[in-house]
Amino acid sequence: xxxxxxxxxxxxxxxxxxxxxxxxxxxxxxxxxxxxxxxxxxxxxxxxxxxxxxxxxxxxxxxxxxxxxxxxxxxxxxxxxxxx
Amino acid sequence: xxxxxxxxxxxxxxxxxxxxxxxxxxxxxxxxxxxxxxxxxxxxxxxxxxxxxxxxxxxxxxxxxxxxxxxxxxxxxxxxxxxxxxxxxxxxxxxxxxxxxxxxxxxxxxxxxxxxxxxxxxxxxxxxxxxxxxxxxxxxxxxxxxxxxxxxxxxxxxxxxxxxxxxxxxxxxxxxxxxxxxxxxxxxxxxxxxxxxxxxxxxxxxxxxxxxxxxxxxxxxxxxxxxxxxxxxxxxxxxxxxxxxxxxxxxxxxxxxxxxxxxxxxxxxxxxxxxxxxxxxxxxxxxxxxxxxxxxxxxxxxxxxxxxxxxxxxxxxxxxxxxxxxxxxxxxxxxxxxxxxxxxxxxxxxxxxxxxxxxxxxxxx
Numbered sequence: 001x002x003x004x005x006x007x008x009x010x011x012x013x014x015x016x017x018x019x020x021x022x023x024x025x026x027x028x029x030x031x032x033x034x035x036x037x038x039x040x041x042x043x044x045x046x047x048x049x050x051x052x053x054x055x056x057x058x059x060x061x062x063x064x065x066x067x068x069x070x071x072x073x074x075x076x077x078x079x080x081x082x083x084x
Numbered sequence: 085x086x087x088x089x090x091x092x093x094x095x096x097x098x099x100x101x102x103x104x105x106x107x108x109x110x111x112x113x114x115x116x117x118x119x120x121x122x123x124x125x126x127x128x129x130x131x132x133x134x135x136x137x138x139x140x141x142x143x144x145x146x147x148x149x150x151x152x153x154x155x156x157x158x159x160x161x162x163x164x165x166x167x168x169x170x171x172x173x174x175x176x177x178x179x180x181x182x183x184x185x186x187x188x189x190x191x192x193x194x195x196x197x198x199x200x201x202x203x204x205x206x207x208x209x210x211x212x213x214x215x216x217x218x219x220x221x222x223x224x225x226x227x228x229x230x231x232x233x234x235x236x237x238x239x240x241x242x243x244x245x246x247x248x249x250x251x252x253x254x255x256x257x258x259x260x261x262x263x264x265x266x267x268x269x270x271x272x273x274x275x276x277x278x279x280x281x282x283x284x285x286x287x288x289x290x291x292x293x294x295x296x297x298x299x300x301x302x303x304x305x306x307x308x309x310x311x312x313x314x315x316x317x318x319x320x321x322x323x324x325x326x327x328x329x330x331x332x333x334x335x336x337x338x339x340x341x342x343x344x345x346x347x348x349x350x351x352x353x354x355x356x357x358x359x360x361x362x363x364x365x366x367x368x369x370x371x372x373x374x375x376x377x378x379x380x381x382x383x384x385x386x387x388x389x390x391x392x393x394x395x396x397x398x399x400x401x402x403x404x405x406x407x408x409x410x411x412x413x414x415x416x417x418x419x420x421x422x423x424x425x426x427x428x429x430x431x432x433x434x435x436x437x438x439x440x441x442x443x444x445x446x447x448x449x
Contacts, residue, residue, distance in 0.1 A: 020369070042122055042362055045326050049366050061327055 008084040009055065010074035016050050017070075030071035034064070055082040089207035089218070091259040091431055093154070093249030095147020095438040096398035097140060098129035098242070098385060103227075105239070112235045119239045124361020128242025128386030130227040136168045137245075141178045141223035144245035144394070147438040148219060149182070152249040159215035160189040161206050163198030163222045163390040165419070166229055167191055170281055178221065188215070195276060196357050196418025197266075198222055198390035203248070203414075203426055204264045210252050221247040224389035229278055231317040240360065241318075242386030244440060246394025258408065259431030263343035265336050266424035275325050276419030280315025329363045332423040334370040337415045340425040348372060352410035353400070353430070357417055358382040358392040379405055385440070389418070401430070401437035408432040 010030060017023040023037055034044060044066065048059050057080045064073055104127045105116035119125055131140070141162055149155060160182075162175040175189035194201040199222035206218035223245035230237050253260060279285065333356060341348055354373050356364045361382050368378050379400040388395055393414050400406035408430050415425035 040122060041323075042326065045323055046362065046366055049327065049330050050369060053370055061324055 003078065005082070005084065006074050006078045009078050009082045010070060012054055012082075012084060013051065013070055013074055013077075016047065016054060020050055021047065028070065030074075031069050033067055033069050034073075035066040039066075051077065055084065057082050086254065087211050087213070087252055088255040088257075088260040088262065089203075089210040089250040090253035090257060091248055091261070091428060091433075092251045093148040093150070093152025093433060093435065094247070094394065094398050094401060095144050095149075095151050096244065096246035096391070096395045096440040097143035097147060098244040098388075098395070098440040099131045099135060099140065101130050101132050103128050103130055103242075108235075108239055112233070112238060114235050114239060122360075122362065123240060123386075124380075124382050125239065125386045126383045128227075128388075129244055131225045131243050135225070137164050137166050137223045137225045138168050138174050138177050138181070140225065140243060140245035140391070141174065141221045141247075142181045144223060144247040144391070145178060145182050145219055145221050148221070148247035148249045151433050151435040151438045152251070153434040154217070154249065156184055157217045157219035157249060158187055159206060159209060159218040160184060160187055161192055161202045161218065161220045162189075163192045163194065163202035163220070164224050165193050165195045165198065165278075165389065166225045174223075182219070184219070194390075194418060194422045194424075195420060196359060196387070196389050196392065197416035197420070197422040197424050198224075198418070199246070199393045200414060200416040200424035200426060201266060201422065202390075203250075203261060204266060204424065206250055207261045207264065207426075210250055216252045218250045219247060220250060221245060222390035222392070222394050224391050226318065226387075226389050229316065229318045234317070236322055237318055237320055240387045242388050244385055244388040244391040244395050246391045246398055246440075248394055248397075257431075258429045261426050261428050263340040263413075263427040264424070265339040265343060265426075267332070267336065267422070269421045272324075272328065272421045273419070275321045275328065275421060276318070278316065278318045285315055326360070326363060328421060329359055329417045330366045330370060332421065333357075333363075333367045333415050333417045336417075336423045336425040337367070337371060337413055340413055340415070340427050344427045346411060346427065350411055351413050352377060353406050353412045354378050355393060355397055355400070355406075355412060355414045357415065358385070358396055359387050359417065395440060398437045398439040399441075401433075402439040406430055
């Protein structure tokens with residue numbers, strides 16, 4: 001079930017991807033996996049660090065994975081207590 | 085405290101042999117684009133045959149003395165984790181070769197945080213009156229401890245040395261070191277390590293030799309002996325190191341800024357250990373520091389471990405990017421894990437900074 005909170009977290013992730021990581025906004029959808037965005041190996045670590053700051057949570061190492069969709073990542077971070 | 089350690093000289097040196105990304109691509113499964121986008125590095129300097137860390141340290145030390153306009157220092161600290169040999173320390177030899185005579189001289193081992201730890205140690209000895217001047221050298225030759233087949237470490241590391249001359253002064257003058265913050269986390273010691281060459285592998289080899297003498301434990305001894313050969317190489321768990329480096333470096337910069345009562349936005353130049361351009365960018369992002377306040381030379385020298393902070397300081401000061409009056413925070417992170425930072429208002433140096441490259445890079449020095 002998608003909550004309002006999760007939608008807000010998803011918007012935050014999408015915003016970070018477009019502004020900080022210069023991802024084409026058209027490719028950033030809830031169903032897109034991180035691997036489909038053609039990141040190199042460091043970007044998921046950098047994304048994790050940026051989202052920790054933006055969402056004021058601690059994300060465990062390896063928490064975000066290549067095969068996750070943006071929607072799944074939003075659900076995962078919402079469960080961790082993402083504050084928006 | 086009425087007495088502080090004040091930066092009075094700055095010099096750096098890199099060995100002449102250059103290794104470009106294309107040179108590495110010819111031998112390893114990598115290419116220039118891959119290395120540049122992941123690390124920001126284009127080239128690195130490496131020691132030649134027969135050259136050791138002390139040779140780098142002597143050159144940098146001589147330049148820092150010249151930059152301060154002095155010939156002697158009352159104390160020598162060498163930050164290194166690639167000493168000439170495991171025992172004795174490298175610093176006494178360096179002191180002798182610099183003509184410093186029988187001054188106190190010792191090594192500080194904190195991997196890539198070594199220079200910050202060494203500055204803090206020397207500053208403490210000056211503040212307590214043990215010494216009136218101190219030469220602090222960061223010198224490393226990581227090219228000598230890399231697995232030739234390991235792409236992950238070979239693209240990153242380069243060799244070099246940088247040094248600062250400290251003198252006793254007052255806490256409120258430009259150049260005075262202040263706001264020191266240091267930390268460590270030994271539970272993460274395996275993230276960056278070179279396991280061989282110490283008492284643990286020494287004990288294993290002794291047990292293996294004993295086993296051979298007694299005709300027992302031969303199989304285990306062989307296994308240990310084989311492992312020991314590879315234990316001489318540096319290993320790094322890149323992903324975990326990246327995350328820890330960003331978190332710990334940002335924390336230590338904040339701690340130093342708080343001790344100095346400087347708001348983060350009052351820091352004019354942030355001088356981070358040059359580990360990887362993307363780590364520095366992520367630290368800047370986390371602290372809200374604009375990119376033009378982060379000094380960098382990693383494209384030209386790679387990660388030079390304990391040498392990186394004085395090397396980048398010398399380059400930035402010589403280029404005019406770092407100027408007298410700037411509020412500066414130096415911050416390191418490295419194996420141990422260790423981290424640390426210190427602040428100062430950048431001073432005017434009598435002989436100017438003497439960077440590694442440029443016209444002063446003459447064999448007569």
